[in-house]
Amino acid sequence: MSFSASTPLLKSALISTDDAFRGRVREIVCPDRGIAPPLEISVPFTELGDGHLKALRDTSPEVIFLDLGAHPATGINLAQFLAEQNPNARLVAAGPALSADVLMAAMRAGVAEYLVKPVGADEMVHAVEATLRRMRGAVAEGPQQPGEILAFFGPKGGSGSTTLATNLAIHIHRLTGKRTLLADLDLELGEAALQLGVDPRFNFADMVRNFHRMDAELLASFIERHHSGVHLLSAPYHPEKAEVVTGDRIAKILNFLRQHYQYVVVDTSNSFSPATLATFEQADRIFLVTQADLQSLRNIKRCAPLLERTVGATPDKVRVVLNRYRANDAIKPEDIEKTLGMKVHWTIANDYEAVVRSVNSGTPIVLNGDSRYAHDVRAMSAEIAGLAGAPAPLGNRFIRAVAEPLLRAIRRSTPPRPEVAV
Numbered sequence: 511m512s513f514s515a516s517t518p519l520l521k522s523a524l525i526s527t528d529d530a531f532r533g534r535v536r537e538i539v540c541p542d543r544g545i546a547p548p549l550e551i552s553v554p555f556t557e558l559g560d561g562h563l564k565a566l567r568d569t570s571p572e573v574i575f576l577d578l579g580a581h582p583a584t585g586i587n588l589a590q591f592l593a594e595q596n597p598n599a600r601l602v603a604a605g606p607a608l609s610a611d612v613l614m615a616a617m618r619a620g621v622a623e624y625l626v627k628p629v630g631a632d633e634m635v636h637a638v639e640a641t642l643r644r645m646r647g648a649v650a651e652g653p654q655q656p657g658e659i660l661a662f663f664g665p666k667g668g669s670g671s672t673t674l675a676t677n678l679a680i681h682i683h684r685l686t687g688k689r690t691l692l693a694d695l696d697l698e699l700g701e702a703a704l705q706l707g708v709d710p711r712f713n714f715a716d717m718v719r720n721f722h723r724m725d726a727e728l729l730a731s732f733i734e735r736h737h738s739g740v741h742l743l744s745a746p747y748h749p750e751k752a753e754v755v756t757g758d759r760i761a762k763i764l765n766f767l768r769q770h771y772q773y774v775v776v777d778t779s780n781s782f783s784p785a786t787l788a789t790f791e792q793a794d795r796i797f798l799v800t801q802a803d804l805q806s807l808r809n810i811k812r813c814a815p816l817l818e819r820t821v822g823a824t825p826d827k828v829r830v831v832l833n834r835y836r837a838n839d840a841i842k843p844e845d846i847e848k849t850l851g852m853k854v855h856w857t858i859a860n861d862y863e864a865v866v867r868s869v870n871s872g873t874p875i876v877l878n879g880d881s882r883y884a885h886d887v888r889a890m891s892a893e894i895a896g897l898a899g900a901p902a903p904l905g906n907r908f909i910r911a912v913a914e915p916l917l918r919a920i921r922r923s924t925p926p927r928p929e930v931a932v
């Protein structure tokens with residue numbers, strides 16, 4: 511694969527204490543392949559300090575080569591941190607042969623390619639080229655076949671639908687590298703833009719008005735690009751703008767969008783508006799985001815006949831997600847299953863601390879350090895993206911002792927809170 515002189519070189523970083531691995535990366539990573547020589551960090555994880563983290567921040571690498579060394583669990587913590595700090599970067603990790611569980615944990619943390627050491631030249635070339643193909647492909651090409659529409663609906667206000675749709679879109683994109691759009695179809699009071707901290711110039715109503723002349727180029731000018739790589743089609747800021755939007759038009763637009771994105775994650779309002787019903791009809795999966803309270807369950811039961819009519823012969827596409835789950839809740843997942851006659855597919859922890867930290871830093875939860883919320887969203891994303899597997903237990907006491915200094919340095923280096931446009 512070669513690039514013209516006008517293609518900007520990708521920035522890269524290399525973190526490894528292993529001379530042979532560093533040599534191998536240097537040998538393969540070169541401007542001819544479209545990658546600038548890497549920023550090299552060759553100290554053990556325990557000696558990574560503020561200076562190294564600042565250098566990484568200043569470089570903002572787009573490809574990161576990370577040697578997990580003898581302590582993969584610590585390396586996976588670092589991988590997760592690097593992926594959060596550099597949401598658009600692809601991580602190529604190397605280290606010992608890993609069990610399936612640990613490999614899955616590495617992927618959930620953001621690792622795109624894993625190479626078992628010692629890494630041969632061919633394997634390195636293959637990994638680098640696959641990474642580049644995915645990066646360039648994700649930017650340049652539309653999907654080969656129509657993408658999936660994933661709809662999120664809360665049976666009452668404040669169920670957590672927008673928070674879940676936003677974080678899930680980010681993590682699915684990170685896991686798969688596929689083109690992912692978050693479409694805010696809560697047309698009256700949508701808040702997806704706020705969750706991503708972006709100030710959209712255009713919105714869904716503009717899309718509707720211009721649909722007769724819509725093509726890939728015009729679509730590209732209507733969406734906002736979040737630094738995680740997820741694209742956003744926002745709801746109108748002023749609810750009266752939503753009036754132009756009928757169910758029929760929405761169905762057509764969703765079908766258009768799935769020709770251009772491999773995942774179209776749609777957040778709906780908690781009413782059965784034309785937008786919500788059209789989304790349900792078009793969706794491949796509908797996630798009912800509920801909490802363990804009587805009002806939510808009662809509302810789900812009340813809307814069941816309408817849902818059944820809408821999804822028709824494909825009842826399996828509706829999945830219940832229990833949000834704000836606490837093990838000591840009076841209403842248990844089993845009670846919900848009995849009441850609704852539906853399986854609770856996922857539980858998302860009640861995690862007030864993570865939510866508040868995320869709001870305060872203006873950063874979506876899955877990009878804002880480890881938390882129970884992020885853990886549950888990662889597990890759900892992995893399953894939706896087709897990467898099944900139970901969460902891997904990370905670390906033991908020894909590894910935690912090794913990881914502690916690193917985590918302290920990471921906490922110290924967390925950048926200041928960005929301004930959020932409202």
Ligand SMILES: Nc1ncnc2c1ncn2[C@@H]1O[C@H](COP(=O)(O)OP(=O)(O)OP(=O)(O)O)[C@@H](O)[C@H]1O
Nearest residue numbers: 664667668669670671672673834859860861862865
């Ligand atoms: N698992 C959770 N733990 C703690 N707080 C949560 C959790 N999920 C959501 N929240 C908080 O609950 C509130 C409502 O969440 P969100 O806006 O995502 O819900 P919604 O269903 O989209 O609401 P709306 O009806 O306004 O559209 C927010 O403050 C959010 O941060």
Ligand SMILES: [Mg+2]
Nearest residue numbers: 671672696701
């Ligand atoms: Mg919402």
